[in-house]
Amino acid sequence: MRAAVPISACIITFNEADRIGDCIASLAFCDEVIVVDSQSTDATATIAQQLGARVLQRPFDGFRSQKQFAVEQATHDWVLCLDADERVGDALRGAIEAARDRGFDDAAGYRFARLSEYFGKFLRRGNAYPDRVLRLFDRRRGGWRGSREVHEAASVDGPVRTLHGDLIHYPYRSLEQQLLKTQRYARMMAEHDFARGKRATVAKLVLSPAWRFWRGYLLRLGFLDGWHGLVYAYVRANYVRQKTIMLWMLQHGQPVTTPDR
Template sequence: MDTPRAAANPVPPLSACIIAFNEADRIGDCLASLAFCDEIVVVDSYSTDATVEIARAAGARVLQRPFDGFRSQKQYAIEQAAHDWVLCLDADERVDERLRTAIEAERERAFDGAAGYRFARLSEYFGRFLRHGNAYPDRVLRLFDRRRGGWRGQREVHEAASVDGAVRTLPGDLIHYPYRSLEQQLAKTERYARMMAEHDYARGKRATLAKLVLAPAWRFWRGYLLRGGFLDGWHGLVYAYVRANYVRQKTVMLWMLQNGQRVTTSDS
């Protein structure tokens, strides 16, 4: 008699893990795209808007924790999950249909032979999805077995998950809505630049005059020309310029730190 498929190759349960802060306008669509998961865990940094209420109404298990870094917050989220296979998203991301189908197909095979999966992230930028330059495919490892990896390392910004074992690439996109306005993007970019400069300085990295002059220019021309950012029209131009400015800010802040200067005021 044939052994039932479910007994021979059980489908692993899957937890979705999200970190959030004041995402009432975006978290609903994120949660809706994760309806195929067995559990959704939201770690909230004490939002002052309706983020928590929206998440609970959608069936998520909401935990609140003071924010002490993106990596730490995401690692905490996967540690609270009920299941070992986890899918990690930010509140401004959604799983598209093609990616969902690919994830479910791998899950039906019990994620056979893989420790994790990466997939492309497609970012919307002021009315247009960027499909060229440094913006795409921007592949990220977000689906993995937490027993074999996680949000490791010391860097709290531009954090990345890693696993011990095989990593496969799935078709489909993680749809990303990163900015509500240009003002928000510029503020976010400056914050990330400061965090990266402080991280690099603490670990002995130093800026040079050549990096001050050349690194921002290289970031712009690599993304805009060599990787075809110009194909995204004026959106690609603005994106490439702002990303180059991020490199400039990060390098200038590192330069200031290594010369004994502060990069923030006491109340910032």
């Protein structure tokens, strides 16, 4: 009988004391858990260590960089990457274990759907789902590559297969947190796009937010998720609006953050 391929689970954290425990618990089938913490001021690191994780401290310099650092610290070549607000669902765990029993012989990496909870309801339509992400891969054939530090994505050289089951996602503690988070991401994306030579136009300012809303709410049936789907679609459209406005301001020589005095 072929020995099971070992898996290293990699998590990045900052002040996730209320969520890191459930995340690590869902990774009990992995052979090790690595937590790269950005110098949390709460009990995140202590809780992770008590649950058997190997905790490393590293100043935060970008989501992609932090995740790639975690992958590089893994003992094993097959890595499963999660954020602290994510958990491996039961069906997904079964699919991962089945693929491992086959020696991961059909792919260099695996993607799966991410199911997000949104203020008391799991969103199963619209732009929120299935939101497939590549999180399980052979680090010898890929990783968190590129220069974009926000909305980062792993990639591999070789075939990618889709596994059954969901990665359960609890992205927001409050609406305020979501609004602040999306504004931060909008700024980071605008700065990234500006540095790459991308420019906003009047048409994009007017049409892109509207298209994001109607694509998710109508074409992808987000309205079937009730008021949760409506609010989600509206906030995501607002993210596109903020990003495009910030890019417009940058290309006209205007700051998008308050200058240091």
